[in-house]
Amino acid sequence: MTVAKNTICLWYDKDAEAAARFYAETFPDSSVSAIHHAPGDYPAGKEGDVLTVDFTVLGIPCLGLNGGPAFTHSEAFSFQVSTEDQEETDRYWNAIVENGGQESACGWCKDKWGISWQITPRVLVEALAAGGGEAKRAFEAMMDMKKIDVAAIEAARRGH
Incomplete structure (x- = not known):
C-alpha cells in the first residue's frame, strides 16, 4: 500500500x-x-x-x-477544473448541477455533498492574465455569468 x-x-x-x-x-x-x-x-x-x-x-x-x-463544506475550499472549450465546461457543470448540485456565480457550482467547484475555461484564465482592457472586459462579462460562456468571454476579449 x-x-x-x-x-x-x-x-x-x-x-x-x-x-x-x-x-x-x-x-x-x-x-x-x-x-x-x-x-x-x-x-x-x-x-x-x-x-x-x-x-x-x-x-x-x-x-x-x-x-x-x-x-x-464551504466555498473556502474548492476544486478548480480547467476546461478547454464550451463542451467540456458544459459536461462538468451539468454533471455536478444535474446530480443534485446548485449553480453559483462566476463559474462556481456546488455538488450535492457541498463541495465547491470552479469550472473554469482556459480562455477566461488567459484573458485575465492578459491584463489591461482585455482582462477588464472579460472580468466584467464573467461577473454576469453563472456557468462560463466561452463565446461571450472570447467576444469580450475582442472588445465586442
Missing part, C-alpha cells in the same frame, strides 16, 4: 463513498482506490460502516471521511 505524502481530506456526513464514485465517473484521471470500514463504533457511526474512502480527483489524492454532521 502506497500512501501519498500529501492528501486532501474531505469531511462528509455519511456519503464519502457515493461522492468519490461520482467524481470517478465524472472526471478523467479519477478513481476510487480503497474503502475502509470502521473497526469499532465511533461518534458518527457503527462498527462496519464505511469510515474512509481513498480516491483521486483529476490526479489529486483525496481521503473522504464519513465524520458525521459536525462539520460542513
Whole structure:
C-alpha cells in the first residue's frame, strides 16, 4: 500500500463513498482506490460502516471521511477544473448541477455533498492574465455569468 505524502481530506456526513464514485465517473484521471470500514463504533457511526474512502480527483489524492454532521463544506475550499472549450465546461457543470448540485456565480457550482467547484475555461484564465482592457472586459462579462460562456468571454476579449 502506497500512501501519498500529501492528501486532501474531505469531511462528509455519511456519503464519502457515493461522492468519490461520482467524481470517478465524472472526471478523467479519477478513481476510487480503497474503502475502509470502521473497526469499532465511533461518534458518527457503527462498527462496519464505511469510515474512509481513498480516491483521486483529476490526479489529486483525496481521503473522504464519513465524520458525521459536525462539520460542513464551504466555498473556502474548492476544486478548480480547467476546461478547454464550451463542451467540456458544459459536461462538468451539468454533471455536478444535474446530480443534485446548485449553480453559483462566476463559474462556481456546488455538488450535492457541498463541495465547491470552479469550472473554469482556459480562455477566461488567459484573458485575465492578459491584463489591461482585455482582462477588464472579460472580468466584467464573467461577473454576469453563472456557468462560463466561452463565446461571450472570447467576444469580450475582442472588445465586442
